[in-house]
């Protein structure tokens with residue numbers, strides 16, 4: 390098909406309205422948003438409290454530049470985020486996306502070591518991982534298909550070493566793998582370790598065990614490297630706690646956030662800066678940022694999102710509802726030989742797709758499941774970078790109610806049955 394024949398919207402249904410986990414398209418068809426968009430619409434669509442905050446901020450002032458004027462919504466958002474993150478963090482640097490928040494963490498890590506001895510410029514990351522599409526963030530991501538054709542852009546980016554499990558049966562590196570990577574690179578050359586506590590697009594909800602997180606903290610402390618966690622997908626309640634790294638007692642130096650910070654109501658990301666990073670210096674000024682970083686409209690909206698999340702105890706709700714959904718998905722998966730036992734935490738769940746005999750087909754099985762789901766009125770998100778991680782994310786809004794959940798499961802079952810007939 391030539392580019393000129395690609396229909397507007399790529400031929401996808403055209404969304405016109407959303408409430409809760411339900412979206413309606415131009416034809417009047419209804420979809421259950423079983424993935425919260427790209428795992429960001431944590432509160433569901435059309436929450437009146439958030440829309441009111443957005444509208445009333447828009448009517449007062451939408452933009453001031455942080456180098457010229459301050460704004461109360463931005464200050465209040467920082468206070469709210471820091472009160473959630475706790476005493477180990479001192480500053481919030483704003484961006485417009487998770488990718489930019491990753492870039493910010495990388496820049497801060499390099500600045501942190503700039504005046505120290507030697508050359509600390511290597512960032513250790515994990516395979517699989519995904520940290521964003523901007524050059525620096527993609528440069529440290531072990532997501533081959535998203536890097537394809539971009540070598541010229543990525544070669545000059547941050548020196549990153551994706552740490553891989555030595556044993557192909559393990560999806561993620563263990564502590565011995567991480568130690569070997571530190572030894573190989575040189576402990577005094579590592580600027581930072583950057584990991585997703587629970588993976589999303591790349592690993593399909595594989596979780597770093599608490600003892601590995603603790604071990605990484607210790608390795609970073611011994612070597613002087615910073616520990617950065619990417620909580621773009623997991624942060625602000627998605628994984629059943631405010632942050633997924635709270636599952637271990639390892640406190641990172643930098644926390645990268647996005648998505649759930651505004652629950653999809655406006656573009657915003659943020660990097661939380663720990664007390665030990667660049668002490669006495671303004672991380673916001675050092676990171677420099679972007680024109681729209683920390684604009685009042687996004688800040689007021691995110692503030693309303695976080696207040697709603699706190700008032701409605703959505704992290705706890707995600708844990709409880711996620712536990713129930715995990716059980717229901719497990720029962721469904723047991724009936725399809727091409728599905729494995731679900732994994733994940735809270736409402737960040739993944740159905741592993743056991744690679745089909747049909748790995749040879751043009752479209753991977755997880756994508757075919759997502760297409761069949763869409764035809765059944767359910768939106769899901771395909772994940773994974775290889776046969777071992779191929780999966781479908783099931784990540785409805787943290788507010789999902791019983792009737793939405795029942796519809797999600799019924800439509801999922803019917804999509805799987807359709808796919809199963811061709812397997």
Ligand SMILES: Cc1ncc(COP(=O)(O)O)c(C=O)c1O
Pocket residue numbers: 427486487488489491519520521522585589590619620621622647648658
């Ligand atoms: C873990 C993780 N980090 C970073 C990003 C990039 O965020 P954004 O798409 O907002 O730039 C994503 C997006 O999917 C993500 O899941």
